[in-house]
Amino acid sequence: MSFFEKLTQRAHDVNSLLCVGLDPHKAELEEDSAEAAFKFCQRLIEETKDLVAAYKPNAAFFEAYGVEGWAALQRTLAAIPEEIPIVLDAKRGDIGSTSEAYASSAFQTLKCDSVTVSPYLGGDGLQPFLKDPSRGVWVLCKTSNPGSQDIQALQLPSGEPLYVHVAKVCCLQWAKEHSNAGLVVGATDVEAMRVIREAVPEPCHGGPSACESNSPASQHCHSSRKNRPTIILEHHTGLSKQEPCNP
Ligand SMILES: O=C(O)c1cc(=O)[nH]c(=O)n1[C@@H]1O[C@H](COP(=O)(O)O)[C@@H](O)[C@H]1O
Structure with a gap:
């Protein structure tokens, strides 16, 4: 089963479009350690695993703890139930040979179902991620931060705008063979979402394309096409500050 089939299946099974970010910010941890980062994510997974369509661990917060952080990331991934698809948020992308190593890390070593990537090294830089039809590749298109105006x-x-070109070239060329890419579009920019959906009316993948935002409502939304699901992403900061539910 490909990543996008798995995601579609999971969204259907739990009737949920929620993707929970696993971003163990230091400020939110009980102590400044890789172990605390793992525990933070473990608790979040325990509290949400019946409700989510996907999890999105952000590699940066683990890598910050060095070798122990990498181990905490692996333990976090292992704590995610098998049937829940994983988006590794690592925003990779380099020349082809280096991307081969990044893809191997995300898909073979960490065994993640999908990964976020930057498009700015071009198609050859993304082929190492896109060549495996079973994996999903989320290409940054129009991100949620104010600086996304600077270049994108x-x-x-x-x-x-350049981001529309990115959407087109990614969906209609680079990912055409396996239709295994999604687009990351910030829900902070509704106009960009509209323009992108207009520019790429057909899905470039077997499932939803992605949107992210830093909206005050702590919600990220993923746009959908036709009968594919629309994925709603919830910021970790929105969820992790909630009190645990008492049975
Ligand atoms: O690719 C992403 O996940 C992403 C895209 C985007 O446009 N904006 C964005 O904030 N993100 C990620 O979404 C998460 C936002 O987390 P908080 O804003 O700290 O709750 C981080 O992991 C970001 O790297």
Whole structure:
């Protein structure tokens, strides 16, 4: 089963479009350690595992703890039930040979179902991720931060913003063979979402394309096409600050 089939199946099974971010910020941990980062994620997984369509661990917060952090990431991934798809948020992407190593790390070593990547090294830089039809590849298109205007929104001679070109080239060319890519589009920019959906009317993947945001409501939404599910992503900061439910 491919990543997007797994995601579609899971969203259907739990009737949920929620993807929970696992971002163990130091400020939220009981102590500043890799063990505390793991415990933070473990608790979040325990509290939400019946409700979620996917989990999105952000590698940076684990890598910050060095070798112990890497082990904490592996333990966190192992704590996620098998049937729940994983989006490794690592925002990889380099020249082809280096991307081969990144892809091997995400898919073979960490055994994640999908990974976030940057498109700015071009198609050859993403092929190592895209060549495996069983894995999902989330390409940054229009991100949620204010600085996304600096480069992603630059106007091309054709009149379209660069992020629209990214959406088109990714969906219609780079990921055409296996339709295994999604687009990360910030829900902070509703207009960008509209323009992208217009520019790429057909799905470029077997499931939803992604959107992220830092909205005050702590929600990220993923746009959908046709009968594919729309994924709603919830910030970890929105969920992790909730009190545990008492039975
Ligand atoms: O790729 C992402 O997940 C992402 C895309 C985007 O446009 N904006 C964005 O905030 N994210 C990620 O979503 C999470 C946001 O976390 P908080 O804002 O700290 O709750 C982080 O892991 C970000 O790296």
